[in-house]
Every structure is written in C-alpha cells, then in structure tokens.
Amino acid sequence: MNTTTTTPAATAPIPPATAQAARPGGPARRWWGLPLLRDMRADYLGFVVRLQRRHGDLTRMRLVHEDAWDLMSPELVREALVTHADQLIRWERGIAVFEQVFGQSVLVTEGDTWQRQRRMLMPAFSPRRVAGYAQLMTDAARSALDAAVPAGQAEALVPMDTLWTGVAMDVILRTLFSESAKADARDAAWATQTLSETAFREMFMPFTLPDWLPLPGKSAKRRALKALRGLVQRHIDARRREEGGPAGAPPRTDLLHMLLALRDESTGEPLSPQEVFDQCMVSFQAGHETSATTLLWWSRLMAEHPEAAQRAQAEVDSVLPPGQTPGPEHLARLPFLAATLKEALRLYPPIAALMTRRTTAPITLGGLAVPQGAMLRITPWVLHRDERWFAQADRFVPERFLDDAPAIPKGAWIPFGVGPRVCIGQHFAMLEMTLLAAMLLQRYQLRLPGGAPACAPRLHVTLRPDGPVMVRLARRR
Secondary structure, three states: OOOEOOOOOOOOOOOOOHOOOOOOOOOOOOHHHHHHHHHHHHHHHHHHHHHHHHHHOEEEEEOOOOEEEEEHHHHHHHHOOOOOOOEEEOOOHHHHHHHHOOOOOOOOOHHHHHHHHHHHHHHHHOOHHEEEEEEEEHHHEEEEHOOOOOOOOOOOEEEEHHHHHHHHHHHHHHHHOOOOOOHHHHHHHHHHHHHHHHHHHHHOOOOOOOOOOOOOHHHHHHEEEEEEEHHHHHHHHHHHHOOOOOOOOOOOOOOOHHHHHOOOOOOOOOOHHHHHHHHHHHHHHHHHHHHHHHHHHHHHHHOOHHHHHHHHHHOOOOOOOOOOOOHHHHHHHHHHHHHHHHHHHOOOOOOOOOEEEEEEEEEOEOOOEOOOOOOOEOOHHHHHHHOOOOOOOOOHHHHHHHHOOOOOOOOOOOOOOOOOHHHHHHHHHHHHHHHHHHHHHHHHEEOOOOOOOOOOOOOOOOOEEEOOOOOEEEEEO
16 A cells, blocks of 8 residues: 655644643544545545644544554653553554564564563663664665765765665564575565555454465565575574584673573563563564665755764764774764764654554543543654744754753654653664664765655555655765
C-alpha cells in the first residue's frame, strides 16, 4: 500500500483540549466507522492532521467495535504514557502483527515478561556500552562511503536510499555479529521493506489471514520472513559452534555476545535460545531500518539547505583533523551536526504514527474520563509539526535544537517515544547516525540535482520518501 501525505499548512487554529466540552469532539459515525477506516488507510497522516484541525487535541471516535481516542498535545501524551503508564498496554492488533516477525521480544511483550527482558537488556544499550560499538560502526561505513563516488570521478549522482540502507545494514550486522553484510545486503533490504509494507497493511485488518493462503502479498511475506530468520539463525548457530570449539579465540565484543552473556539479577537465569533469537530479530530490523530512514531524510534536507550543510561541515572540520575517524568522544563537540539530525527526526520521524495503547483501567486525560478498554493513538508527525511547539514548523531549522534555543516542551519531540517504553536503542541510534553523518560530510559536498522532484512521505511502518532520493556528492578537495 502506498500511503502518502502532503505537508499540511498550519493555518486553522487548533481548539485546545482544555477548552473542549465534557465530551471530546470527533467525526460523526456512519456505517460503523468504515468510511473513517477507509480514509485512514488512504492517508493516515493527513487524516490525523485534519482531525486535530477540526476537533482539537483530544478526540474520540467509534471504529467498528473500537473506542478510539487521539492524543495530540505534549501534555496529553505525557499524561497517558508517563502518568498512566501502569494502566496501559500496547494495542493488541499491532502486537499481533509485530509478533509474526519479532516473536516474544522486548518490543512485543507485556507485564512481568517485558519488565524482565527490559531489565536484562538495559546494560547492553547503556551509553557506555553503546560507545564500545562505535568502531564497529565506523569500520562498516568507511568503505561504503569512500566508494559512494566511483574511483577517478570527482562527483556522482548517488541513490542515497541504496547507500544508507547498505551502510546501516552493515553496521547492525557487524554490531550484532561482528560480520559484514555484503553477501546478504540486497535480500535483507528487500525483506525489510516487504515486511514493513505488509505489517502496515495488516494493521488495518481485524485479523491476519494465514500466510499459506494464495493471496496477494502472502508469497512475498513468506519469502521475506524466511530470508531474515535464516540470516539471523545462521549467525547465532555459527556463534554457538564457535563458543563450543577450541579455546584461545579472541573474545567477542558484539551485541550477540552481550545477549548470550546476560543474566537476570534476581534469578541468575540467561535469556532463553528463543529470546536471544527474537531480540536479534528486533535489533536487526529496527536497528538498521530506522537509522537508514533518518539518514536518508537528513541527506535530502542537507542537500536542500546548503547553508546548514556548510555549517555542519565546518563544525566537523574544526573537531576532526583530515582523515581522523569520528568517535563517541567527539559527539559533545558536534552540537550543530546533532541538531540537524534531530531536526530531520522532527520533520520526518521514522515511526510517524501508530504509537497505540489500550487502557486496562479507567483513567483521566485532560480532565476527561477515559473508560477501560479505550484505544489511545499518538501520532508523532502531528506533534512534531505543530506551530505551538515549533515556530515555522514545516521549515528545516536545526537551530531550534541548540542549547541556547527556547526549551521544547516535554512530549513535543518524541521520535523515540516517551515513558517506560521509550526506545531502548535510542543511544545506539544517535551515536550511529552522528558518526555516519560526520563521515559523509568529511568526504563530500551534498547538492540537490537540478529539477529534483519534491519528496512526498510514504507511511508504512516507517516513514520513507515516495521514490528514490538522488543527491549529487562531490569529493572535497
């Protein structure tokens, strides 16, 4: 499915939630809400933008059997995901779809199982531990970035989606397994996009039909799952054989080694073999797709805004002598580069929608009673482009993320989520993206080719451009 949206003009005033009546507004229900579902499926982001413009920050609608509430202000988002976190679970339909790919991983589980997994995994994703993966990241990126412009050429028109997908995939495979992605890159990239498209489509269905049925898309989904599961299992099996072999091999420092070594503080138990597999699947899929998508949008934005690109490049040059590889020790001295990445995450959050929860008990939001069993929907795209929190919200303004800029309200910028279920890999993602962006700027000037078409966002599970992103890379003298 190709779900696209255009950037909305911030014109009509938004009725604040606090000014709403005792009953939240929302669209009229006709035909059990099926026309609303049709509109959401055709243009989900545009639908939610229009919903906010017409009905305010807190809306309610009936969709077949669902009591659906949309939360579209930072205060409401934090009230739900922080204050009432213990009264929420993840939306069952989304979990059922994700479970087919990620099994019983930390992305999917709830309750005591989730708490145990999260507690065990946190040390592997702490800022200090993540810093230890930096060399694996830069080693993976170096050859691909050096070869982005063919040898002997001063410049080339480069498909940035292909470049960043390959680099990010190599990064996550080296970080997970200390192995390069060369042999698997093309198949894994296809499988990742296929599963993203399939998952988004299936979320709008009441249930998932068996994958063995001869229906459109089922054959591709089966092949994609087989490819990714085979890739991950191959690496895990090889590691187990390696660890059972002769002593004397150098110790591994990758993420798989960490997963195999983890022990529950209270029981001393390790992750089960299935849990190790499931965590590797979610780390691979989420760990490369979201970073590649962000770097893709960032490249396009930097090519469109040469002043910002030149400022970031000058900052990189001032911190890193020619030929020096960036590391975690340099990040604090690259605030503007980090700001350009945060602004790209604001304008085009990889997870732009479908951050959905179910209430397990009655709660209140914005002073209004929300019953048990309600579905709460949060759409970062809408929060990130709201003029109340971000002046000139549709413009690329990295300066808004510098230390001397006005404070951004908590809950207004949530590319990694908020609350107890905030993305466990956020430090990994920011380190990877900053290092790779710095390495690209060390090597090339970015220019938008003449006549380049506008990039319309296309929403599957992640938000990607609707078409190739071509950028002219020129070697720096």
